Amino acid sequence: ALRALCGSVRGLAAAPETHFGFQTVTEAERREKIYKVFESVAEKYDVMNDSMTLGIHRVWKDILVHKMNPSPGTLLLDVAGGTGDIAFRFINYVRSVRERQLQQKLKHHQNLSWQEISESYQEDKSKSLGDSQVVVCDINKEMLKVGKQKAQHLGYSEGLSWVLGNAEELPFDDDMFDVYTIAFGIRNVTRIDLALQEAYRVLKPGGRFLCLEFSHVSNPLLSRLYDLYSFQVIPVLGEVIAGDWKSYQYLVESIRRFPPQEELKAMIEDAGFFKVDYQNLNWGIVAIHSGFKL
Amino acid sequence: GRAWLSHAEPWTRDGRREEEEEEEEGCYQLYPGHIPTSPLQKALLAAGSAFMGLSDPSRHDMVAVLGETTGCLALPNLRDKMKHHPEGYRILQERPRIRLSTLDMARLRGLPGGTLGREYVRFLEDNKVSPDTRMPPKFVDDEELAYVIQRYREVHDLMHTLLGMPTNMLGEVVVKWFEAIQTGLPMCVLGAAFGPVRLSARKLQVLATDLVPWAIRSGRNASCILNVYYEQRWEQAVESLREEIGILPPP
Numbered sequence: 001a002l003r004a005l006c007g008s009v010r011g012l013a014a015a016p017e018t019h020f021g022f023q024t025v026t027e028a029e030r031r032e033k034i035y036k037v038f039e040s041v042a043e044k045y046d047v048m049n050d051s052m053t054l055g056i057h058r059v060w061k062d063i064l065v066h067k068m069n070p071s072p073g074t075l076l077l078d079v080a081g082g083t084g085d086i087a088f089r090f091i092n093y094v095r096s097v098r099e100r101q102l103q104q105k106l107k108h109h110q111n112l113s114w115q116e117i118s119e120s121y122q123e124d125k126s127k128s129l130g131d132s133q134v135v136v137c138d139i140n141k142e143m144l145k146v147g148k149q150k151a152q153h154l155g156y157s158e159g160l161s162w163v164l165g166n167a168e169e170l171p172f173d174d175d176m177f178d179v180y181t182i183a184f185g186i187r188n189v190t191r192i193d194l195a196l197q198e199a200y201r202v203l204k205p206g207g208r209f210l211c212l213e214f215s216h217v218s219n220p221l222l223s224r225l226y227d228l229y230s231f232q233v234i235p236v237l238g239e240v241i242a243g244d245w246k247s248y249q250y251l252v253e254s255i256r257r258f259p260p261q262e263e264l265k266a267m268i269e270d271a272g273f274f275k276v277d278y279q280n281l282n283w284g285i286v287a288i289h290s291g292f293k294l
Numbered sequence: 295g296r297a298w299l300s301h302a303e304p305w306t307r308d309g310r311r312e313e314e315e316e317e318e319e320g321c322y323q324l325y326p327g328h329i330p331t332s333p334l335q336k337a338l339l340a341a342g343s344a345f346m347g348l349s350d351p352s353r354h355d356m357v358a359v360l361g362e363t364t365g366c367l368a369l370p371n372l373r374d375k376m377k378h379h380p381e382g383y384r385i386l387q388e389r390p391r392i393r394l395s396t397l398d399m400a401r402l403r404g405l406p407g408g409t410l411g412r413e414y415v416r417f418l419e420d421n422k423v424s425p426d427t428r429m430p431p432k433f434v435d436d437e438e439l440a441y442v443i444q445r446y447r448e449v450h451d452l453m454h455t456l457l458g459m460p461t462n463m464l465g466e467v468v469v470k471w472f473e474a475i476q477t478g479l480p481m482c483v484l485g486a487a488f489g490p491v492r493l494s495a496r497k498l499q500v501l502a503t504d505l506v507p508w509a510i511r512s513g514r515n516a517s518c519i520l521n522v523y524y525e526q527r528w529e530q531a532v533e534s535l536r537e538e539i540g541i542l543p544p545p
Contacts, residue, residue, distance in 0.1 A: 232334050240342035243355050245329055245432070 018190060021253030027190050034188050035140060037247045038082070042142035044242040045083050046150075051237050052248075058085075060286050061183060064212045065089040067279070067288060068179055072098045072130025077177040077202060079167050079195075080185020081136035082143035084150055091156055094132040101130075129159040135177075137165040168194040172202045179203075183212040187258045196271035203293045209273055215280070215287035216260030222283055230255070261287050324437045327430045336363045339433060348488060358429040361481035362443060368478040369439040375518045376442070382521035389441055390525050392425045392448040402528055410535055411528030414455045421461040425451055445520055446477060452524055456536055457509070458544045463489065464497050468505045475513025477520075504545045516540035 015026040020033050041048065049057045065086065070076065072094050078086045109117060138144050144162050151160060165171045167182065167189050180199045189195045199209050217223040230252040238248025259267065261278050264287075268276045273291030280287050323330070331339065340363040347356035376382030390396075402411035418424065428447040434440040450469070457472060459465035467489040474482035490498055516539045527535060536543070 232332065233338060236335055236338040236342055239339060239359065240346050240356065243353070 019257050021250045021257065030190050033250075034190075037250055038140045038188075039142045040244055041242060041247050042083075042140070042146045044244075045143070045146065046085075048238065048242055048248070051241055052234055056282070057184075060212060060281055061085050061089055063281060064181065064183060064210060064288055065093050067290070068093075068181070068208070068210055070094055070097075070132065070179065072101065072132050074132050074178045075176070076132075076134040076179045076181065077137060077170075077172070078134055079137050079165075079170070079180065079182045079199070080139070080188065081181075081183070082138045082140065082147055082185075084136055084147040084156075086181050086183050087134045087136045087147075087160060088151070088154065088156055090134050091129065091132075091159060094129055094159075098128060098130045131159075133159045133161070135161050135163055135172075137163045137167075137170065139164070139166050167198060170198045170202055174201050175204045176202050177204060177207060179208050179210065181210045181212070184214070186211055186213055187254050192259075192267060193271070196268055196273075200272045200293055205293055207293045209268065209289075209291040209293070211264075211268075211289040213264075213287060213289070214255040214258060215264070215278075215284050217284040219283055226285060261289075264289055324435065325431075325440055327432055328434075328437075328440070329432045330435065331363075331433050336433065339363045344484065351492070354427075355429055357481060357485065358431075358447070359433060360484070361479055362431055362433040364480040365434070365439075365443060368480065369434070369436075369442055372446070372477055372518070372520060373439060373442050376520055379518065379521040381523050382518065385445065385520070385523055386438070386441070390523070391444075392452075392525070394424060394426050397425070405529060408531050408533065409528065410452075410455070410524065410530050410532055413532050414452060414528075417451065417455045421454075423451065423461060442520070446473075446479075449519060449524065453519065456532065456539070456541055457512070463493055464501065464505075467493070467501065468509050471506050471509040472513045475510055476516065476518065508542060508545050512540070512542045515542060 015028070017024055018027050018030050019025070020030045025033065038045075053060075068076075068090070070090060070093060074090075074094065076087075076090050078090070081087055106117075136144070136147060138147070141164060144164060148162055151157065163171065167185065168191050180203050182195070182199070186192060186195060196209075203209065217226050234252050235245045235249045238251075239245040242248075258264075261280070261284065265276050265278055268289055268291045271291075272293065274294050276289065276291040278287050278289045339359055343356040343359040343363065346353055347360055350356070373386070376386050399415060402415045405412040407413075425448055428444070428450075431440040431443050434443055450473075453469050453472065454461065454465065457469055459468050467486065470482050470485040470489055473479070474486045490501060493501065519539065522535075522539060
């Protein structure tokens with residue numbers, strides 16, 4: 001009986017420890033706390049993003065999609081995609097690329113009959129996205145709910161699907177997607193290594209991994225200003241706008257906890273990606289990491 | 295409370311330990327729900343909550359936050375008034391709380407009409423409010439003062455009862471004027487000054503000519519409302535309590 005007791009005590013002591021902001025917690029506790037944070041912020045997520053970053057997060061996300069430069073026919077998996085910001089930008093981008101393609105095609109159709117031209121119009125109109133598709137995957141029901149509502153409100157329906165899933169254990173087959181993105185999500189994953197391995201698994205050979213995340217500011221003066229803003233202003237914004245100080249305190253702490261650029265690059269390489277590189281935005285406040293599966 | 299941990303983590307910012315950041319905010323919780331804040335954060339909270347409270351009247355939490363972040367002079371004042379009064383002193387020692395779980399609603403309802411208990415319950419039912427919706431304090435950096443502001447919030451409904459004011463905008467403004475004189479809390483002063491903005495001209499007239507002067511006179515005349523142990527006076531007649539405190543008869 002004593003041995004059994006010791007065994008179970010050892011089991012308790014062995015629960016892997018990790019961090020939640022500046023607190024130390026078990027992995028299970030962390031997953032639960034983070035779930036609750038996003039459950040609580042979901043409704044005001046977009047408003048808060050605009051307030052905290054003074055709208056600049058929109059530019060960061062635009063840059064991510066431009067860097068991706070998707071062509072029509074691309075199959076994108078957007079993980080931790082919650083309220084759909086990347087997915088909607090992807091759809092817009094692919095639509096405009098497609099429109100330009102169509103315009104080019106029409107320029108060359110000078111000698112066709114009216115019937116032939118109108119037929120090609122019909123065919124092209126029905127594929128305004130050109131078979132491109134985006135799957136938005138998120139672990140949090142509330143965030144997905146807000147995302148779906150937004151999609152309906154903004155008129156996005158074609159080529160878009162919403163899946164409840166965990167970045168550490170994706171509900172998809174191997175070699176499925178052309179591009180995998182995770183924007184401001186990987187910081188909230190408890191086992192980043194597992195998420196990166198899953199990203200590698202579900203990408204097709206030749207597929208691209210793109211990660212947009214808060215990172216490390218090396219300039220000392222800027223870093224102090226950034227810290228001042230993060231710790232003094234952001235939780236206050238959280239309290240005033242969303243009535244939720246604690247979630248935004250967690251946000252700024254979790255940013256400080258996250259690996260800086262080079263460390264994340266090494267982790268991505270460890271997962272098997274090649275040609276891993278990163279691009280700093282706003283002096284490292286945010287960075288885009290990219291890698292390829294060969 | 296929370297413990298800030300200072301063991302080295304592989305990903306901490308180079309050359310900066312986490313403690314540097316935490317020290318600005320204070321390292322410990324003084325009471326459940328307490329969020330320590332730096333002076334800058336308090337200033338930002340005060341400004342933000344004032345703005346938000348005015349632009350979105352449904353944000354009662356913003357009014358509460360405003361009260362906490364601006365009460366640094368008024369609250370110690372109130373606490374001292376309580377300390378120097380026998381009944382107030384007892385309240386500070388015993389820390390009674392007014393909530394549905396501690397009140398015997400059935401007994402209060404059974405009391406004769408005109409008593410504090412009966413009229414309080416009638417007020418709660420007529421206006422469909424509950425004492426449990428008062429926000430617990432978060433940003434007061436002293437555990438005793440946190441109780442004082444909590445007590446002030448929980449006694450607010452009793453103020454309505456004693457003043458005979460309903461919970462519509464007009465009634466709330468009148469109570470705010472009374473409370474502003476009584477407590478000196480900047481939040482009450484602001485509420486009293488800006489509350490009328492949303493009232494119609496007719497109501498404003500009644501407010502200006504009858505209600506506010508009466509509220510001010512009563513506020514001045516009355517002894518400190520936090521020095522009354524209401525929970526021991528449910529059977530007392532409202533009239534008699536009014537006289538005892540010094541609240542003038544309503545117009």
